[in-house]
Amino acid sequence: MHRNGPIALLFHTLVVGFVLAPLVVICLVAFTPANTLTLPTTHVSLRWFAAVFDHPDFVASFFNSLWVAATAATIAVVLAVAAGLALDRYDFRGRAALNALFLSPLMIPHLVLGVALLRLFALIGATGSLVWLTAGHIVVVTPYVLRLVLAALSGLDRSAEQAAVTLGASGWIVFRRITVPMILPGITGGWLLAFINSFDELTMSIFITSPATVTLPVRMYMYATESIDPMMAAVSALMIAVTAAAMLLLDRIFGLDKILVGQG
Template sequence: MRRNGPFALAFHSLVIAFVLAPLIIVVLVAFTPDETLTLPTHGLSLRWFRAILNYPDFISAFFTSVKLALISATISLAIALPAGLAIARARFPGRDFLNALLLSPLVIPGLVLGIALLRFFALIGATGSFAWLVLAHTVIVTPFVLRLVLSAATGLDRSVEHAAQSLGADAWTTFRRITLPMIIPGITGGWLLAFINSFDELTMSIFVTSPQTVTLPVRMYMYATESIDPMMASVSTLVIVITAAAMLMLDRAYGLNRILIGQH
């Protein structure tokens, strides 16, 4: 295997430092005892983490985001699983169109999609509804589940399924006992990726949320337009920790390298 040279290692190190530096600074600022966003600080304090408990809008928005991400990721899985298996394993009229339709939110800017959904919801009188917010998030996270299900289903060795059928197993038993366990890493990884993207979604959510359904990223954006203090850093740190934990679970379940570089 060819090793990276000193120049390549230095370049990669600079890229990683460039990406991680803002996150590290936010985390450090979250522990400041000062009234303003300052670094370096003259000590460490949990003051601004405790301040979150006195701001119920953040807590309410957090639970809204968690519930929204759980529901939208689950619905997207229910859509992407049968669609992914059909696209990967069958040939039928409209197959390519279905694949392109389900993956199309990946190429549509969030701003454009948010305005389109806002206009659509206004026309049908659905603004302010949590159910329609779930629908909007399902639209944008379904492609992530579909890509991983397609990857898992495409690399599936179907000889095992044929062997089960030759031994008398029906279609449902074959799927439940053979197919599903073999593609479960893709299913789990897709669901986690959908959860992460729904939980962190801001651009589209700004247009379709209402005062009753404000998500955590939208609440943070609204707070930042009014006041910037270390509490914003503490909330951001919690979001970073939750996202990092979900990414670690995703890596354990499916492997980040398979998502980022498309390995099967």
């Protein structure tokens, strides 16, 4: 392996600094004791974290986001495993179209999806319930799960399933005892990726949330357009913490670079 020269390393340092700067600043400002967006100079304070929990709307939004993300990710996994089996194992008329349909949310800007779902929900009177918001999130996150499930299925040694069959296992037992355990990393990785994407989603949600179903990113967006105080930094730091925890988990299970690079 060749070494990078000093210019390359300088460039690299600047890029990494650029990428991490806003996140680092958020995490520092979150601990400020002051009333303005300043870095803590004298001592660190948790008062703005405490302030977050004094805002019942933020707390409610956090639980909304949690519920939506966990439900959407779970249902997306079920749909994606079933669809993945169909797409990977069978050659049938309409397979390519089905594949395109399932991956289409990756090609449609979330803005457009939000506008389109707003129209549908308005026409059928579907508002005010987390169920509809979650349904929208399922559509957005399923493609991520499907890609990981398809990758896991195509990497699977089919002869292990054949071996199970020749040892006397029937179709359902093969699926439950052999196939699912073998693609489990893809399934858990897909669930986490779906969870994170749903938890962070703003652009589509902003169109289809109602006052009772506001998710955390939407709440933050609304708050940030009106006033900016260090509490935003504290909420942001909490979100970074949740994301980082999920990232570490993902990394353990699957290797984060594999998942993210696979995304491109």
